[in-house]
Amino acid sequence: MIAGERTGTAHARPALEAVGLSKQFGAVSAVSDLSFTVPAGSITALLGPPGAGKSTTLRMLLGLVAPTAGTATVTGVPFAALPRPAATVGAVLDTLGLHPRRTAFGHLQVYAAAAGVPDARAHEVLALVGLEPAGRLQAGTFTLDMLQRLALAGALLGNPRILVLDEPATGLAPGGAAWLREFLRAFAADGRTVLLASHRLGAVEQTADRLVVIGDGRLVHRCDTDELRRSHTGRVLVASENPARLALALGAEGIADARMLPDGRLAVGGTTEAEVAGIAAAAQVRTTGFVTEHVDLERVFEAMTAPQYPAEPRHPTGQQYPTEPQGSRR
Numbered sequence: 001m002i003a004g005e006r007t008g009t010a011h012a013r014p015a016l017e018a019v020g021l022s023k024q025f026g027a028v029s030a031v032s033d034l035s036f037t038v039p040a041g042s043i044t045a046l047l048g049p050p051g052a053g054k055s056t057t058l059r060m061l062l063g064l065v066a067p068t069a070g071t072a073t074v075t076g077v078p079f080a081a082l083p084r085p086a087a088t089v090g091a092v093l094d095t096l097g098l099h100p101r102r103t104a105f106g107h108l109q110v111y112a113a114a115a116g117v118p119d120a121r122a123h124e125v126l127a128l129v130g131l132e133p134a135g136r137l138q139a140g141t142f143t144l145d146m147l148q149r150l151a152l153a154g155a156l157l158g159n160p161r162i163l164v165l166d167e168p169a170t171g172l173a174p175g176g177a178a179w180l181r182e183f184l185r186a187f188a189a190d191g192r193t194v195l196l197a198s199h200r201l202g203a204v205e206q207t208a209d210r211l212v213v214i215g216d217g218r219l220v221h222r223c224d225t226d227e228l229r230r231s232h233t234g235r236v237l238v239a240s241e242n243p244a245r246l247a248l249a250l251g252a253e254g255i256a257d258a259r260m261l262p263d264g265r266l267a268v269g270g271t272t273e274a275e276v277a278g279i280a281a282a283a284q285v286r287t288t289g290f291v292t293e294h295v296d297l298e299r300v301f302e303a304m305t306a307p308q309y310p311a312e313p314r315h316p317t318g319q320q321y322p323t324e325p326q327g328s329r330r
């Protein structure tokens with residue numbers, strides 16, 4: 001079970017939850033029987049290739065798209081039933097819809113009125129996202145980085161407990177991704193919750209502590225980010241004078257993942273060069289060379305969702321590519 005998954009206690013009520021969620025747009029199945037939870041206090045990433053159904057899922061959670069089947073809840077109730085939605089959940093789904101001549105502060109004033117918060121809060125959120133100096137500039141002059149920050153400021157107006165962000169790192173200037181990571185970590189540090197959607201694991205790997213991977217609208221994989229890293233730690237390739245004896249020595253130390261390569265080297269998983277060197281020295285096996293192979297987690301993610309990269313345009317009948325993603329059988 002993933003850390004924070006439902007345990008049956010009142011405290012475990014998830015911040016966001018999808019149960020059997022499906023959305024059909026005409027002949028297109030955008031989301032199919034999708035279930036996952038976003039525990040309070042977590043930073044959860046909804047990952048999937050373009051067209052996997054991430055935005056549709058976020059929109060269903062936010063009550064902007066009606067599910068064809070299943071339920072989407074925020075703190076246990078449908079979005080529409082939230083007594084104070086702006087104080088519960090803030091969202092950035094895109095950075096469009098801004099009037100180019102209106103200032104950043106002017107935009108936030110409009111949203112503040114809608115959220116029922118005073119104008120002073122607009123200054124606060126501009127400062128929170130590092131945009132205070134640009135508050136009086138027209139949005140039409142903004143870079144994509146500034147537009148992303150302005151959209152985030154808007155989502156923060158109601159001081160929500162939950163943030164839902166679609167591709168929040170897109171267009172951020174150099175250093176912006178690190179800034180966003182620190183911002184979201186601080187946001188979650190006091191028990192608040194973040195759900196962010198991305199098509200790239202690399203964009204969220206350092207930020208999210210949980211991953212929900214979808215492909216073709218279906219759940220493909222769910223895990224803690226640490227768990228994914230631990231299960232793909234790479235290998236140490238070691239050349240030695242007596243690989244069989246080294247393998248025995250490693251096994252005696254609980255390192256069982258050692259395979260002989262055709263060139264006579266041992267490929268050892270779940271360890272480090274230093275550890276293998278120490279065990280070899282203790283077993284009096286002379287080593288003659290080490291190479292550490294690192295795993296590219298982005299490739300692991302791509303492999304999970306590979307069947308969802310159709311060569312041809314998506315076909316509603318699903319006949320041009322597998323209808324059941326490989327990973328969904330896990």
Ligand SMILES: Nc1ncnc2c1ncn2[C@@H]1O[C@H](COP(=O)(O)OP(=O)(O)OP(=O)(O)O)[C@@H](O)[C@H]1O
Nearest residue numbers: 025028030048049050051052053054055056057199
């Ligand atoms: N309003 C709509 N009408 C018809 N089809 C839609 C609509 N919205 C989304 N779709 C389709 O549903 C599927 C999932 O789209 P969605 O935007 O949810 O995926 P996504 O994972 O967010 O993709 P991206 O990363 O490209 O935004 C796609 O095939 C898309 O074309």
